[in-house]
Amino acid sequence: MIETKSVIVEPFGKTQACQEVSLFHLKNSKGVEAVLTNYGATLVSFMCPDRDGNIEDIVLGFDNIEAYEKDECYIGSTVGRNCNRIAEGKFELAGKEFNLPINNGPNHLHGGIDAFNKRVWGSEVCDENSVKFTLRSVSNENGYPGNLDISVQYTLNDNNELRIDYRGFTDELTLCNLTNHSYFNLTGGCKSSVLNHELKISASCFTPVDENMIPTGEMMPVKSSPFDFTTFKTLKADWNQDENDQLKIANGYDHNFALDEDEEIRVQAIDPRSGRRLTVKSSQPGLHLYTGNFLKQDIIGKEGKPYENQDGFCLECQYFPNAINVGDFTSPVLSPDDKYEEFIVFKVDSI
Template identity: 40%
Template sequence: MQVTSEQLTVAGQNWLEYTIKNDQGMEVSCLNFGGIITRILVPDQHQQFENVVLGYKNYEDYLSNPNYFGALIGRVAGRIKGSSFELDGKTYNLPANNGENHLHGGEPGFHKVIWDTTPFENSNEAGIVLTHTSPDGENGYPGTVEMKVTYSLNNENEFTITYEGSADQKTVLTATNHSYFNLSGNLKDDIKDHELTIDASHFVELDEALIPTGEIPAVDGTPFDFRNGRQIKDGINSNFEQNVVGGNGYDHYFLFDQNNEQDVIVKEKESGRQLIVKTDQPGMVLYTSTMLDDSLQLAEGPSKRYLGLCLETQASPASVHDDRFPSVILEKDEKYFAKTTFVFGLI
């Protein structure tokens, strides 16, 4: 197990890129800027190590990063309707950066700050501890929030992200990571044929602005039923109303049934790769990169629709307006804790 680092100068800013490598040869690389995961190298069935996440060819593009490639997201991941919410009778107004709505914590959110970083290594685990203080009133949010995020890789090819936080007054908080996975390796193919299993009997219905309607329908008989596994293209090719609303794909929150230790399984048959997601979070946003176009230069080639799969484990920002959704409220001096593990292996 080892952690190495490289100093980068990007648009006059000094960044660090860390690479965590285990004894099996798996590597995870990340920046202290935005906690951005730039590469994850894992083997296929022929023991060929290839990158399985989307990242830019030119690191300057991470400064704008409108698609949030690989980044830590917060204070609140997802969309907040009307860019405002109420806590204990007081209204908090947030910047509208997605139409009239507030998306992914605003600017600069967790994805646009330089985190303090400390690497660590031991016999079966290595990683990076990232810390950041978000001041009271930043982007309209109440309370000073102290965040600590740990990226750790072990020798079982398990990559774990642990989020810890606290605030000096009542606030809202739910963080996630916005990596786009593509198990074909080095972007050899899109994700339409990826087979996905999700332990979820219900999902959150969206309106045309991708804001929850308040309805939480059952997945039965729809392309949102991933309980026994199905290919992503089932939803892409479907005329089911919610797939159409999601840009002919998915951009939806799924509520886990908590029946299994394995909440999500992704398989890509050509490479033989498999990704298992285990989390303590109540649900996950599945996003199938429907808004990507061909204008971006990625490490392995141009971007395009359906090139990556986001698995954003988190609570629901809709809960600030509707208490039927998993809550994002954090009480004063309460400890925020969330943990998600990505297990890479073979089918």
């Protein structure tokens, strides 16, 4: 174990390709600790106090690198080049059509096969309580044009904020749309499902999907629908999938919300039992809420716990799904003349 500044670095084993992987511990003066690995630029654990001061882990994950290599649910990882779905894996850029690997029904999902979540990233301990992961994605990797150089920097401060800064540069037109795919469970140690968690999302509209989970292009008001989280309600409050086609298609929530531009706080989540609260801020226009509808795949998590459906929820800040093919959505296109710069902040406290 090596202590660099206030960041503790320790070995996390080797991949099947014999690449060494490390854990990076960021800890603040309040006892909050974030543990990262350079495999997938992944958030491995996030230790936070409840209202009584009991510090427990609020994200799903694994105890060893072997489990992360087998994982197909993107648990805790950085996903890209283009997170979420692209319809039929096709898009056009500068008059040329590109075809990407199909890995989710008829669609391309989260950058393709062996994408950013399965790569060993470069790592650098930066300022106090900060680590930066770097990666070059070469041209034509998973079908994307252009060489893309990206960095993902995690910083933990004494306000209990874990900030993620994304930066990217390319040498030709390409797509860049990155997010973090952590599964949160504020009970601590995944004591129960997340259906009793209360959420508030600053979004007046969401993007409904077709039978293949691709947005129809419509911006639908959330009012008077199961997607209305403009005031706090539990995830299970409108869970009756038989009464809502959108929930039935996705087996729960697996939908993008169009975030209100005038709201700094994008999402708040509360576990009433522990009192833990998670507050999310982001520069990105969309928030994809996923309620872990396909977690039950014989996945054995930390301390030997089998994960079940709805044991965690994801708050994926990003550009809208399939945005490259929908003219009214914010474009994920990055040019050599621009740089990709976005951020997400996860703040924890208790009530």
